[in-house]
Amino acid sequence: MPQERSTEFAHEFAFLAPLLPSTEQEMSTIAQRVCSPGKELLLICWHIIQAVLKALQQYFAAAIAIAAALACLGAVAFDKLRKSEENAIPANTSIGMTNHPTHVRQPESPRVLTGETNFAGKPVSVNCSTCHATTEPNLELRNAADLKEFHQGLHFNHGNLSCVSCHNPGNYDTLRLADGKQVEFANTMQLCSQCHGPQARDFRHGAHGGMTGHWDLTKGSRERNTCTDCHDPHSPAYPTVMPVFKPKDRNFHPPKAH
Numbered sequence: 001m002p003q004e005r006s007t008e009f010a011h012e013f014a015f016l017a018p019l020l021p022s023t024e025q026e027m028s029t030i031a032q033r034v035c036s037p038g039k040e041l042l043l044i045c046w047h048i049i050q051a052v053l054k055a056l057q058q059y060f061a062a063a064i065a066i067a068a069a070l071a072c073l074g075a076v077a078f079d080k081l082r083k084s085e086e087n088a089i090p091a092n093t094s095i096g097m098t099n100h101p102t103h104v105r106q107p108e109s110p111r112v113l114t115g116e117t118n119f120a121g122k123p124v125s126v127n128c129s130t131c132h133a134t135t136e137p138n139l140e141l142r143n144a145a146d147l148k149e150f151h152q153g154l155h156f157n158h159g160n161l162s163c164v165s166c167h168n169p170g171n172y173d174t175l176r177l178a179d180g181k182q183v184e185f186a187n188t189m190q191l192c193s194q195c196h197g198p199q200a201r202d203f204r205h206g207a208h209g210g211m212t213g214h215w216d217l218t219k220g221s222r223e224r225n226t227c228t229d230c231h232d233p234h235s236p237a238y239p240t241v242m243p244v245f246k247p248k249d250r251n252f253h254p255p256k257a258h
Helices: 002-012 014-019 024-031 036-087 185-192 197-204
Strands: 102-104 111-117 123-127 211-213 222-224
Parallel strands (some): 102 222
Antiparallel strands (some): 111 123, 211 222
């Protein structure tokens, strides 16, 4: 490639060809027509011009070779940087510093109280499937008022969803996605993100959902809430509230009117 580019630059200087003899013999023939001092000066100038043109060709060839080498090195370095960023866990911290982990809380599988106590006097609870395994699922149930045996008093207000929109009728100890795939209760956020995309996006960027710990992960770890830490999954919308009076600051003194 450098040789090809140097040839191109040589063609760019072709405009000088009509002004200069192509060989030293032709130059000597022209020099014979002038006086002796002028002849020597003319030959010297011709050699200088030829040397300059040759140097320019070599210079451009070297410059192009260096530029090509730098481009190759830059491409290799960029590719390594891209791969390292893809494999890295995002953390708002400086390079070279130790990052503490960010832990997202995971809900446990729900259990239902039986109203009984064990030998130690502690309440006895059972898995959802304990009862649902022997009950035919109602795929059309959308109203908590229609519940006859269990979950009386459940407040349900979640769009036009039915119970089995989220609960897995084949295994009530798990949930299911919109495509029917089973998902554990620990991965509730994956289920919620199907419909609540903007909230999931804001959560990934740290703008949605509560957290405790450190903003600066070089100083300590961070724990983030999951969806059901703040939202009731059966009625996730927050109630409308009225704003309260502004907080009082005993150290604030409004400016006096003049």
